[in-house]
Amino acid sequence: MDGPVRQRSLWQHNLALVLGEVGRAEPTSRARIAQATGLTRATVSALVEVLVRGRLVDEVGPAPRGGAGRPATGLVLSPAGPAGLGLEINVDYLAAAVVDLTGAVRHLEVRQADQRGRAPDEVLADVAELAARARDAVDLPLAGARLAVPGLVDARGLVRLAPNLGWRDLDVLGPLTSAPHWPGLPTEIDNEANLAALGELSTTDRERSFLYVSGEVGIGAGIVLDGGLLRGTHGWSGEIGHVTIAADGPTCRCGARGCLEQYAGQEAILRTAGVPAGEPLPADLAVRRLVELAGAADPATVSALAAAGTALGIAAAGVVNLLDLDAVVLGGSFAPLAGWLCAAVERELATRVLTAAWSPVPVRACALGTRAAVVGAAGAVVREVQAAPASWVDG
Amino acid sequence: MDGPVRQRSLWQHNLALVLGEVGRAEPTSRARIAQATGLTRATVSALVEVLVRGRLVDEVGPAPRGGAGRPATGLVLSPAGPAGLGLEINVDYLAAAVVDLTGAVRHLEVRQADQRGRAPDEVLADVAELAARARDAVDLPLAGARLAVPGLVDARGLVRLAPNLGWRDLDVLGPLTSAPHWPGLPTEIDNEANLAALGELSTTDRERSFLYVSGEVGIGAGIVLDGGLLRGTHGWSGEIGHVTIAADGPTCRCGARGCLEQYAGQEAILRTAGVPAGEPLPADLAVRRLVELAGAADPATVSALAAAGTALGIAAAGVVNLLDLDAVVLGGSFAPLAGWLCAAVERELATRVLTAAWSPVPVRACALGTRAAVVGAAGAVVREVQAAPASWVDG
DNA sequence: CGCAATAAGTTCAACCAGTAAACAAATCGT
DNA sequence: ACGATTTGTTTACTGGTTGAACTTATTGCG
Numbered sequence: 001m002d003g004p005v006r007q008r009s010l011w012q013h014n015l016a017l018v019l020g021e022v023g024r025a026e027p028t029s030r031a032r033i034a035q036a037t038g039l040t041r042a043t044v045s046a047l048v049e050v051l052v053r054g055r056l057v058d059e060v061g062p063a064p065r066g067g068a069g070r071p072a073t074g075l076v077l078s079p080a081g082p083a084g085l086g087l088e089i090n091v092d093y094l095a096a097a098v099v100d101l102t103g104a105v106r107h108l109e110v111r112q113a114d115q116r117g118r119a120p121d122e123v124l125a126d127v128a129e130l131a132a133r134a135r136d137a138v139d140l141p142l143a144g145a146r147l148a149v150p151g152l153v154d155a156r157g158l159v160r161l162a163p164n165l166g167w168r169d170l171d172v173l174g175p176l177t178s179a180p181h182w183p184g185l186p187t188e189i190d191n192e193a194n195l196a197a198l199g200e201l202s203t204t205d206r207e208r209s210f211l212y213v214s215g216e217v218g219i220g221a222g223i224v225l226d227g228g229l230l231r232g233t234h235g236w237s238g239e240i241g242h243v244t245i246a247a248d249g250p251t252c253r254c255g256a257r258g259c260l261e262q263y264a265g266q267e268a269i270l271r272t273a274g275v276p277a278g279e280p281l282p283a284d285l286a287v288r289r290l291v292e293l294a295g296a297a298d299p300a301t302v303s304a305l306a307a308a309g310t311a312l313g314i315a316a317a318g319v320v321n322l323l324d325l326d327a328v329v330l331g332g333s334f335a336p337l338a339g340w341l342c343a344a345v346e347r348e349l350a351t352r353v354l355t356a357a358w359s360p361v362p363v364r365a366c367a368l369g370t371r372a373a374v375v376g377a378a379g380a381v382v383r384e385v386q387a388a389p390a391s392w393v394d395g
Numbered sequence: 396m397d398g399p400v401r402q403r404s405l406w407q408h409n410l411a412l413v414l415g416e417v418g419r420a421e422p423t424s425r426a427r428i429a430q431a432t433g434l435t436r437a438t439v440s441a442l443v444e445v446l447v448r449g450r451l452v453d454e455v456g457p458a459p460r461g462g463a464g465r466p467a468t469g470l471v472l473s474p475a476g477p478a479g480l481g482l483e484i485n486v487d488y489l490a491a492a493v494v495d496l497t498g499a500v501r502h503l504e505v506r507q508a509d510q511r512g513r514a515p516d517e518v519l520a521d522v523a524e525l526a527a528r529a530r531d532a533v534d535l536p537l538a539g540a541r542l543a544v545p546g547l548v549d550a551r552g553l554v555r556l557a558p559n560l561g562w563r564d565l566d567v568l569g570p571l572t573s574a575p576h577w578p579g580l581p582t583e584i585d586n587e588a589n590l591a592a593l594g595e596l597s598t599t600d601r602e603r604s605f606l607y608v609s610g611e612v613g614i615g616a617g618i619v620l621d622g623g624l625l626r627g628t629h630g631w632s633g634e635i636g637h638v639t640i641a642a643d644g645p646t647c648r649c650g651a652r653g654c655l656e657q658y659a660g661q662e663a664i665l666r667t668a669g670v671p672a673g674e675p676l677p678a679d680l681a682v683r684r685l686v687e688l689a690g691a692a693d694p695a696t697v698s699a700l701a702a703a704g705t706a707l708g709i710a711a712a713g714v715v716n717l718l719d720l721d722a723v724v725l726g727g728s729f730a731p732l733a734g735w736l737c738a739a740v741e742r743e744l745a746t747r748v749l750t751a752a753w754s755p756v757p758v759r760a761c762a763l764g765t766r767a768a769v770v771g772a773a774g775a776v777v778r779e780v781q782a783a784p785a786s787w788v789d790g
Numbered sequence: 791c792g793c794a795a796t797a798a799g800t801t802c803a804a805c806c807a808g809t810a811a812a813c814a815a816a817t818c819g820t
Numbered sequence: 821a822c823g824a825t826t827t828g829t830t831t832a833c834t835g836g837t838t839g840a841a842c843t844t845a846t847t848g849c850g
Contacts, residue, residue, distance in 0.1 A: 006807095006808065006835090007402075007405070007808065007834085007835050007837095008835080008836090010404075010835095029799090031797075031798055039837080039838095041798075041799065042799090042801080042802095042838070043838075044799095045799060046836085046837090067797080067846090067847070068796045068797070068846065069798065069845080069846060070796080070798045070846055071845070072797085073798080073799085152750065161749075221717065225625070226628075231719070232604070232719020233604050233621075233719055233721050234750070234753075234754065236719040236749075236750050237717060237718050237719040238717065239749050239750075240716070240717055242716050242747065242749050243713035243716060244639075244640065244709045244712065244713055244747065245642055246642050246643070247640055247705075247706070248641070310642075311642070314642055315639075318710075318713060319717060321637050322633060322638065323618070323625065323627055323632050324628055324630070324632040324634075325628065352639065352649075352651040352654075354649055355547065355555070355631050355634075358629075402805085402806050402836075402837065402838095405806095405808085409808085424827075425828065434809095436827080436828065436829085437808080437810085437828090437831095438807080438808055441807085457816095463817065463825040464816080464826025465826050465828075466817060467828090
């Protein structure tokens with residue numbers, strides 16, 4: 001039940017189509033866009049003019065091209081166009097990033113500090129300050145902000161459950177937007193893995209459907225289907241951490257038994273690797289320690305990672321069997337460990353995915369590393385501008 | 396990267412919008428459609444006129460309505476409009492159904508006969524004959540046909556793998572459309588569970604996202620997300636039968652271990668229930684026997700079904716955790732057994748779905764019973780007509 | 791050097807679909 | 821019977837795309 005379509009929405013759609021074409025193959029020309037989209041050159045010219053006047057697209061010198069004919073004026077996404085602000089709250093750091101319209105990361109600040117047990121308002125005040133610093137650091141109009149949170153998020157801006165922060169049914173959007181330094185921006189919240197998956201999507205042109213598995217203290221997932229994020233009816237999709245690996249396995253925090261988190265969660269890996277878990281090691285240090293040990297070929301660690309990879313592969317195989325995806329991407333804290341995980345994951349996928357014989361499912365590490373979520377959050381705002389440029393120009 | 400939008404596509408979109416509104420709230424009037432869609436009465440009138448002339452919509456006598464004012468002319472989907480032909484090949488029967496534009500089943504024929512081991516060409520000749528009989532039985536224009544097959548289906552009309560029929564990499568569309576009695580119709584193939592899920596969707600207005608689990612000899616699933624079927628990149632989605640229940644469980648036909656099919660597949664249930672599996676009982680008889688035994692409260696059968704329900708629940712919980720769905724529907728041979736399965740499935744969902752506390756996930760039997768796939772296949776054709784009515788009228 | 795060939799971008803009349811507002815038609819309430 | 825009220829149609833207008841002619845800028849060739 002989409003709304004009615006007036007001429008205006010038609011124009012908006014075509015405007016987005018043209019902008020998308022500029023982004024897809026930079027630099028282009030009006031003529032090439034007309035060719036690619038099927039619109040006439042006249043229409044494309046009119047639309048491009050609006051985009052140029054709105055500072056979303058820049059005209060650049062003609063790209064030298066062989067053959068006769070008038071040279072084309074190059075068109076590129078404007079680096080001065082509206083940019084996106086990405087923010088992230090995680091267990092052991094806060095982060096802010098600005099991504100411009102071209103997709104370039106123009107600003108990135110990470111503030112390492114354990115956030116567990118801190119009062120939410122304090123955390124959000126820090127986030128607001130990071131946001132203000134980001135805005136001041138770049139000379140760009142910001143189209144909006146998006147906050148990545150490691151937990152279940154409601155569409156209304158409510159954090160339903162962020163176990164590793166100890167948050168539950170907490171309004172985050174309110175305190176954030178009323179914090180002292182907050183730059184007034186349209187803001188949304190989303191799950192950390194979802195945004196990281198979107199970040200990954202923008203770095204790859206090949207795969208339009210994949211499973212992004214994000215290792216943090218728990219395990220989350222972002223599911224990208226045909227170039228779009230799957231959110232679910234309530235926005236609670238991606239809880240892969242509590243997929244069952246063994247019906248009668250160890251009891252999980254969530255109350256059920258044999259959840260993936262009990263096999264491939266950070267605590268489980270540390271336990272199996274024999275790393276003393278006396279004091280709760282900050283998550284980033286724990287990961288660094290694992291990389292160190294695995295790099296030194298410590299047998300316990302390597303086999304712990306192989307076991308985790310096997311569990312991940314079992315869960316991922318189930319997902320791929322269900323959704324028929326193109327690839328599996330390991331992100332979050334799995335990214336630096338991917339070297340020791342991939343083989344096991346790939347093996348399970350090969351044996352358990354029914355269609356692996358016809359089209360094998362590649363496994364790889366996230367391209368953006370541990371910064372995927374912030375960058376993805378900023379990129380998500382940019383994607384929105386690109387999808388609805390009409391609100392950023394005056395016809 | 397959708398195509399360009401010309402004025403024509405705008406018109407097509409609005410035509411579909413109006414037709415959809417007629418289907419949503421029968422009977423309606425031009426004025427109510429204008430209200431609901433946001434189009435002007437003038438536009439709606441013009442579009443309705445096209446639909447009426449194209450025999451997709453009928454004007455009916457004014458529905459008596461209190462209050463002053465000129466009475467509205469009622470508008471309903473025409474029962475004489477283009478209908479859909481659904482076909483199904485299954486292990487122990489062939490079936491054909493015709494569903495008209497209003498969604499009514501106008502013809503249904505099921506031919507019980509074991510199809511295992513038969514030559515594909517013979518089977519397809521029978522299907523073609525069923526199709527011809529269906530066409531002759533109703534006096535309706537047929538918009539197209541859709542064939543439901545219990546297996547992995549390629550977009551090109553290739554059956555990649557239908558283990559229970561013993562088919563593999565087999566062209567089905569070719570032999571079918573060149574069979575002697577075949578009525579020349581645009582035809583597509585799809586997975587049986589997918590089409591059954593679509594059938595279920597059209598019977599329910601409440602849930603727009605659900606998991607349809609179809610028990611046949613194997614176990615398939617159709618995933619409906621926000622009112623649309625999830626097909627996957629190759630069209631191979633829904634293979635829930637090989638989701639892992641226990642990493643070190645019994646070895647499965649597919650080569651992996653602990654697949655759901657080893658716990659809730661028909662053979663597994665029969666084995667656990669202690670039904671002698673000496674000769675391979677035809678699938679329908681086996682199910683009837685199980686219903687009989689369970690109805691008589693045979694303890695082995697009841698506990699076998701509870702165990703199967705538990706396994707189904709574990710798998711379904713994983714899916715719901717991942718995709719955030721509204722409901723789980725039991726179909727195929729699970730439908731008649733739902734009474735003995737639901738409780739266990741629901742229990743597992745309640746404990747294993749992370750968000751069950753906020754919004755519990757209901758479990759129910761498929762509304763269309765074992766005929767869901769044929770009827771759903773026919774309905775899928777009708778849905779296509781409804782979504783793109785422009786090709787059925789001349790502007 | 792000059793001129794045809796070629797391709798890019800612009801201009802302009804025509805067209806198509808939707809809008810807004812006035813108008814005609816059919817019923818209810820008093 | 822007559823005004824109020826709601827439905828549906830007619831008509832002049834608007835916004836956006838089209839198609840074809842036209843201008844501009846470059847290459848290549850005699």
